[in-house]
Amino acid sequence: MEHLRGDDPVRIGPYTVLGRFDSGSRSGTAPGPRYIARSADGDRTVLVCLPCAGVDPSRWAAEARHACGLSVPGLLPVDEVGGTPAAPWYAAPYAAALPLPDAVMAHGGPLPEPFVRAMGAALASSLRAAHAGGVVHAGLSPAAVLVTPGGIRLAGFGTVRSAGADGEHRGNAPGLDHGSLPPEQMTGGRPRPLGDVYGIGAVLSYASTGHTAPEREEIPEGLRAVITACLARDPAQRPEAAALEAEFTARAGRAAPDAGAVPGAAGPQATVLDAPFAVALPPRAAVALARVAAAVLAAEPPGNPAQPRGAHSSLVTGTLD
Numbered sequence: 001m002e003h004l005r006g007d008d009p010v011r012i013g014p015y016t017v018l019g020r021f022d023s024g025s026r027s028g029t030a031p032g033p034r035y036i037a038r039s040a041d042g043d044r045t046v047l048v049c050l051p052c053a054g055v056d057p058s059r060w061a062a063e064a065r066h067a068c069g070l071s072v073p074g075l076l077p078v079d080e081v082g083g084t085p086a087a088p089w090y091a092a093p094y095a096a097a098l099p100l101p102d103a104v105m106a107h108g109g110p111l112p113e114p115f116v117r118a119m120g121a122a123l124a125s126s127l128r129a130a131h132a133g134g135v136v137h138a139g140l141s142p143a144a145v146l147v148t149p150g151g152i153r154l155a156g157f158g159t160v161r162s163a164g165a166d167g168e169h170r171g172n173a174p175g176l177d178h179g180s181l182p183p184e185q186m187t188g189g190r191p192r193p194l195g196d197v198y199g200i201g202a203v204l205s206y207a208s209t210g211h212t213a214p215e216r217e218e219i220p221e222g223l224r225a226v227i228t229a230c231l232a233r234d235p236a237q238r239p240e241a242a243a244l245e246a247e248f249t250a251r252a253g254r255a256a257p258d259a260g261a262v263p264g265a266a267g268p269q270a271t272v273l274d275a276p277f278a279v280a281l282p283p284r285a286a287v288a289l290a291r292v293a294a295a296v297l298a299a300e301p302p303g304n305p306a307q308p309r310g311a312h313s314s315l316v317t318g319t320l321d
Contacts, residue, residue, distance in 0.1 A: 001036055001295050010301070012037055012048050012089050013082045018299040021047060022143065023102050029177040030143040031156035032060075036094055036296055045296065046091040047076075049155070052175035055162050061088040063158025072135060074126030076146065076155040096293035097153065098285065100145040100207060106288035109210060113220050116207045118279040119145070120226070121248035122152040123200050128241040131193040138191035140199025141177035142206040147281065149289065166190040177202075179212030183233050194235040197244060201230025222251075 002020040004010065010017050015037035022030045033050045051060040067078040068090065080091040104111060111119075123145070130137060137157055144156030160181065163173035167188045170176060178186070180202035182195040189195075202212040204227050209218045219227050226247055232238050239247070281289065 001292055001299070008033075008035070012050070013091075015039060015046060015048060015091070016301040017048070018045075018296065018301060022099055023105065029101070029141060030099070031139060031141070031159045032175055034155075036299075037091075038299075038301070045094040046080075047094045047097075047155075048089055048091045050087075050089050051162065054174035057086055057088050059165075060158075060162040061085070063162050064088060064090040067157040070130075070135060070157075072126060072130045072133065074122060074152060074154055075130070075137075075157065076153050078157070092155075094296070095148050095150065095153075096289055096296065097146040097148045098289050098292060100142040100147060100203065102288065103147045103281075103285045104142075104207065104210065106285045107282045108284060111207045111285075112282055113208065113222055114279045115282060116204055116220075116223060117248055117251060119147075119152055119207060120200060120204050120223075121245060123154065123203065124241050124245035124248060126152075126154055127193070127196050127200070128245050131196070131241055136191045136193055137196050137199070138185075140196055140203055141180035142203055142212065143177065145203055147285065147289065149281075160185050160191050160195075164188070177212070179206075182235070184235060192235070193241065194238045197230050197238045197241060198232075198235070200241075200244065201227050201238075205231070 001018065002023055004017065004019060008017065008020065012035065017035045017037045019036050021034035021036055031049070032052045032055070035048045036045065037048045038045045051057055061081065061083075064078060064081045067075070068081050076092050078090050078092050081088065082091070083089045098106065123140075127137060137154065138161050139156035139159030140154070141156060141159075144154060144159070146153040146155055159175055160170065163176050164170045169188050170181065170186050171178070180199050182198035185191055185195050204223065205214050205219065206212045208220050208223055208227070211218070216224060216228060226244070229237070229239055230244070280286070
């Protein structure tokens with residue numbers, strides 16, 4: 001959790017803002033401004049998301065409402081959409097989490113291959129379930145992937161659809177991580193399931209190399225073939241999410257069961273996947289996650305929330321129709 005800046009809101013709807021969710025080093029690639037906030041009675045802590053400047057608020061709100069109606073394993077559970085037509089917001093229950101870029105930064109570089117493989121299996125499993133229900137995420141990027149003690153959560157639902165209508169070139173659209181954007185969607189193509197698979201490839205590239213579009217030789221040998229297949233420019237050459245999940249799961253079954261465990265650590269450790277195998281969070285990332293959890297628990301609302309600041313300080317309580 002980062003301190004608020006001068007132009008950040010201190011209040012969003014019924015919530016008092018405690019801090020920024022994303023670190024300053026990578027916040028520019030987040031799907032939009034994200035804040036940790038708390039209800040007035042202190043009983044509810046939430047992750048509140050706002051649209052990026054320049055994004056059509058009506059399109060953004062439509063995607064938020066769609067996300068609110070979904071129940072897909074691994075997707076961030078949006079349960080409240082509020083604000084005004086010009087300044088919408090949505091909220092999800094907060095659990096201790098690090099955006100993937102912050103986890104990589106805490107680790108000090110690319111994450112261990114067993115962890116990346118487990119993350120790939122988790123993402124593929126979520127998207128296989130979404131695609132089976134006719135849902136396309138259309139917003140995968142490193143910042144949309146949240147690392148939590150209970151597993152991977154995928155935020156940023158509908159970011160590409162929010163950024164521009166089908167048929168519109170999205171190369172300069174706000175709110176997009178263009179290194180994770182499938183080529184066909186950049187030129188205005190409708191987001192489809194195989195575009196989500198491209199997003200998985202970009203996310204795993206980032207996790208394993210620090211770049212969303214690395215040279216092939218930079219990718220660890222054990223991940224090179226599958227990531228390269230995901231990043232094929234021709235969507236027809238990419239694997240479907242179900243095949244990708246099977247590939248990661250099969251390889252996981254052949255991996256050592258303690259791969260990625262913290263040496264000498266006692267007791268249960270946070271994992272990104274419970275079955276068919278478990279991989280512990282890298283030690284420094286686990287420490288960073290614990291610090292975030294402690295900071296949120298101890299956080300006091302900054303300043304006087306009765307004197308709001310920022311564009312979303314005066315948003316109405318309630319839900320958008």
